[in-house]
Amino acid sequence: MSNAQRPHILILADDLSGAAETAAVFLDRDVSLGIDIGDVHGESDVRVVDLGTRVMSGAEAADRVLTSVRTLPTHVRVIKKIDSMLRGNIAAEVESLLATGPVVFAAGLPALGRTVEHGVPYIDGVPLNESGRWALETVDAPASIADLFGHVPTRPVALADGIDGLGAAVDSGAVAVFDVRSDADLDDIVGLSAQVPGIRLVGTSALAAAVARTLQPRTPGAAPINPVPTLVVVGTAEAVAVQQVSELERSGATHVRIHVDHLLAGTDPTPVRNAVDAGTALLTVAGPVDPARSSEISAALADLVARAIRDRTVGLVLTGGETARRVLDALGVNTLHPIAEIHHGAVVSRTAAGGYVATRPGSFGGPDSLVAMTAYLRGVDSTHSFSHSEALA
Structure with missing residues (x-):
């Protein structure tokens, strides 16, 4: 694969463990890969950056995301990684992304029982806001994706609506929101989104994994390490x-x-x-x-x-x-x-x-x-x- 053909993907995460979780889905793909802390420090086909925005204010987080993408070349594919339990400054970050191009939002981590159905986030079949998983947060869990975004415009899109449905959402200036019940749904969402130039994808590591599945696979060798305390x-x-x-x-x-x-x-x-x-x-x-x-x-x-x-x-x-x-x-x-x-x-x-x-x-x-x-x-x-x-x- 020539350098001109190689993928150029930038993934923006809000904390370090989430950045590493997302980078790992590319380990079995034929790409070079790196994680940067704070800002982009290196070069590779896929670069994952921990922006540290989980602990910032909404305004600070939005500014960090906007600064990271507004001067990017048009060929760079942007994925905004979010927390699978929807914690953090998601609405503020997505609103800043929306100012730079169309946005698809597909929250869900099906492998761990985290899905979105009819716009409602679930954990193992229990609505997120009834799950008790936000007990350590200072605010209540959102009852729906629309509730999560508040004043930020959103528009639900069904996979059955195809490119016409996605196009209508994008043309309206709203965030296109998909339900996610399975990894197959995420594969379809990534395939559909690829038809819209400059689109920004927002979701968990499972959405990044769907992007990774579109890339050439390779067989990863065992990673030898020197045993350490x-x-x-x-x-x-x-x-x-x-x-x-x-x-x-x-x-x-x-x-x-x-x-x-x-x-x-x-x-x-x-x-x-x-x-x-x-x-x-x-x-x-x-x-x-x-x-x-x-x-x-x-x-x-x-x-x-x-x-x-x-x-x-x-x-x-x-x-x-x-x-x-x-x-x-x-x-x-x-x-x-x-x-x-x-x-x-x-x-x-x-x-x-x-x-x-x-x-x-x-x-x-x-x-x-x-x-x-x-x-x-x-x-x-x-x-x-x-x-x-x-x-x-």
Whole structure:
């Protein structure tokens, strides 16, 4: 394939674990691939950028997205990756995209039971706003996609309406919104959207996977790694993480619990360093966590990790997008090269310095998720966990 024929795809994510999750769907395609943090730092056929907009205000997030796309060459295909539970500044980001070209919105991650039917988002058949999965958010979950977008104009389009239906939505200036019940629906949406020049696609990693399926496949080789001591940092408040932490403890990890008050005061990193020396260290935050202080806590956790592993070769397992981003910022890492996916969303990447980082959204994975991720980095067990399920919060 000549350079002129190669795809040029830019994917904009709102947090780091989501960026890695999305990059992983291109691992078995014949493309070069990279993840950048903050801004585009490298060149490849597919570039995934963590803009960090999940923790910004709506206005800041919209500006970051607009700045990222308004000067792009017309041949670059843009995909805006969103959270599969519709958290973040989605309406503001999509409104800014709409100012640059037509937008198709197709939320849904069917492999994990997240669908949209008649404009209503569901998790395992339960409407999102009744699922309890937004319990840690400061606002209520949207009851519908129209509710999510508020004043931003939307227009439902059925796949049966074909290009005429999509064209009518685009011509009206509204966001074209599709239901998503299956990966086959996403394949059809991508095929239909390809007929509209300059269209921006907005959806979860499953929509990016549908784009990836249109590209030439390749057989990925096993990604050899040098086994390293591992530090697992659990920065998510998702209930599913409790069982995953217990399973990792049972596998022999040394658990270091830092009370949130001590963390914010600047705790001594020695216990974490000693735990890493034992082989596999697990770092969690104890005590009541005020959601309003989550960014402050993530920053303090990242500072502790950076001080604990300075001048050491350590494999990192980072759960939760904000925690992952903060840790890599503290370590001065701005580019990742994905090499393997342990299970859906659990992605191992290599840094420019040759280190390894495994990231995963906080709510993803079965009980053995952290065990499988640390085993891969330590070279203990080459068998990947194939659990694509999630425990309900």
